[in-house]
Amino acid sequence: MKVKSPVPKAKGVDNTMALINEGFEFLRTRRQQLESDIFETRLLGKKTVCMGGAEAAEIFYDEEKFYRKNAVPKVLKKSLLGNGVHGMDGSAHKHRKQMFLSMMTPERLEAMKDIALEELDAKAQGWEKQQEVVLFDEMLEVLARSGCRWAGVPLKEDEVKQRTEEMARMVDSFGGSLDRLKEGKQARESQEKWLKGIIKDARAGRIEAPPYTPLYIIANHRDQNGKLLDAQTAGVELNNTIRPLLATAYFLVFGAMAMHEHPETVGKLREDENDYSHKFAQETRRFYPFAPAMAARVKKNFTWSGYDFKKDMLVVLDFFGTNRHPDDWEAPDEFRPERFEDWNGSPFSFIPQGGGDHYMGHRCAGEWTTVMVMRAFFRYFVRHLTYTVPKQDLSYSLSRMPTLPNSGFKIRHVRRVKFDVAEEQNVEQSQTVVKS
Numbered sequence: 001m002k003v004k005s006p007v008p009k010a011k012g013v014d015n016t017m018a019l020i021n022e023g024f025e026f027l028r029t030r031r032q033q034l035e036s037d038i039f040e041t042r043l044l045g046k047k048t049v050c051m052g053g054a055e056a057a058e059i060f061y062d063e064e065k066f067y068r069k070n071a072v073p074k075v076l077k078k079s080l081l082g083n084g085v086h087g088m089d090g091s092a093h094k095h096r097k098q099m100f101l102s103m104m105t106p107e108r109l110e111a112m113k114d115i116a117l118e119e120l121d122a123k124a125q126g127w128e129k130q131q132e133v134v135l136f137d138e139m140l141e142v143l144a145r146s147g148c149r150w151a152g153v154p155l156k157e158d159e160v161k162q163r164t165e166e167m168a169r170m171v172d173s174f175g176g177s178l179d180r181l182k183e184g185k186q187a188r189e190s191q192e193k194w195l196k197g198i199i200k201d202a203r204a205g206r207i208e209a210p211p212y213t214p215l216y217i218i219a220n221h222r223d224q225n226g227k228l229l230d231a232q233t234a235g236v237e238l239n240n241t242i243r244p245l246l247a248t249a250y251f252l253v254f255g256a257m258a259m260h261e262h263p264e265t266v267g268k269l270r271e272d273e274n275d276y277s278h279k280f281a282q283e284t285r286r287f288y289p290f291a292p293a294m295a296a297r298v299k300k301n302f303t304w305s306g307y308d309f310k311k312d313m314l315v316v317l318d319f320f321g322t323n324r325h326p327d328d329w330e331a332p333d334e335f336r337p338e339r340f341e342d343w344n345g346s347p348f349s350f351i352p353q354g355g356g357d358h359y360m361g362h363r364c365a366g367e368w369t370t371v372m373v374m375r376a377f378f379r380y381f382v383r384h385l386t387y388t389v390p391k392q393d394l395s396y397s398l399s400r401m402p403t404l405p406n407s408g409f410k411i412r413h414v415r416r417v418k419f420d421v422a423e424e425q426n427v428e429q430s431q432t433v434v435k436s
């Protein structure tokens with residue numbers, strides 16, 4: 001890690017527009033240009049300290065040093081995140097986080113993977129009759145159906161399109177365009193109303209949810225004060241167990257594209273020796289962009305790396321740039337799944353879904369499910385399907401957040417070659433995933 005003294009300031013009075021225009025590369029490029037892993041700038045008119053790299057991540061996830069309340073811009077609460085676990089701190093956060101992690105037992109992780117495979121296989125049957133399939137759109141629907149089933153949320157057939165689109169719009173909203181933020185906000189309002197109703201129905205016994213489902217767990221969760229969550233908050237948290245699964249669609253499409261662009265990976269995925277599919281999924285999450293950064297505020301004054309962090313100061317951690325930091329990753333801009341063979345497992349150098357400890361901090365509660373679904377789908381793509389990849393625009397812009405290959409990854413001539421999805425469902429993954 002390199003920090004210049006004094007810590008440099010990025011050029012420009014306010015860099016909000018530069019961040020929106022440059023997207024994923026904004027933080028990394030500034031750190032490279034300024035030759036410092038910490039620099040100052042102004043974002044949304046406020047002085048902001050930006051940092052990247054594993055050591056910076058370790059500090060950022062130290063709960064003694066940082067808090068989350070009011071760190072993320074309000075517009076993102078109204079579109080992407082809602083008013084729930086993401087902005088909580090201290091013991092209230094740990095109590096709420098425990099609620100999410102109680103859903104992630106090995107059995108329930110396997111169940112998520114199995115449900116998702118079943119939905120994928122059902123969808124793939126239709127692909128055989130279609131001339132062309134846009135993988136991204138298909139993945140969104142498969143994941144929306146899977147997430148609702150896993151969460152115990154009833155999703156009527158005539159609601160699938162609307163609810164999938166809403167969740168997709170919320171996920172797509174965070175990159176700064178006003179139109180997308182507005183659409184994300186409308187989608188969130190509709191979802192919160194829907195899920196608030198589902199919570200009320202579950203509490204009144206009108207919907208029966210088995211006790212291991214997120215719907216049951218959230219509807220019956222009691223906060224530290226011993227009271228049930230109000231129905232609105234419970235709806236927000238229920239959404240936090242379904243909506244984020246749709247983010248996996250981005251990684252699935254990037255992974256499919258990686259197979260196409262690195263054909264030597266296909267045979268290795270098919271063989272899956274030494275859990276190659278796990279390494280392939282990890283490298284897909286490291287290499288391809290999804291979550292660009294996270295914000296927090298300084299809890300109390302402290303000095304680190306020669307810089308004075310002042311109480312309440314806004315600090316942004318560069319996720320994308322940390323996943324490609326040359327201190328931790330050799331040839332970081334190359335796609336190499338094998339690099340995970342002897343990876344040291346640091347919770348701070350590889351942070352596509354946040355860093356630190358899942359139980360103690362804000363690291364993503366759905367990281368294990370994400371990896372398992374990715375791995376199972378990649379295995380399914382190479383072992384149970386054949387398809388061709390027509391000429392298309394597979395370029396993707398790093399200035400759009402989130403981003404995706406322009407074509408959404410089109411495939412043609414799809415055939416299912418093995419029809420027994422149970423073969424994949426029987427591949428247990430939770431033991432390997434929860435470890436790393």
Ligand code: HEM
Nearest residue numbers: 085086241244245247248291353354361362364365366370
């Ligand atoms: C590609 C898939 C996903 C990505 C990229 C992703 C990314 C993230 C990120 C960046 C955070 C914030 C970390 C921080 O605040 O430091 C987060 C938090 C969270 N994620 Fe995910 N996530 C994904 C899938 C999921 C899934 C499938 C679930 C649930 C089943 C989930 C549930 C959550 C929850 C509840 C939090 C809040 C944790 C907290 O504040 O303590 N995520 N995720």
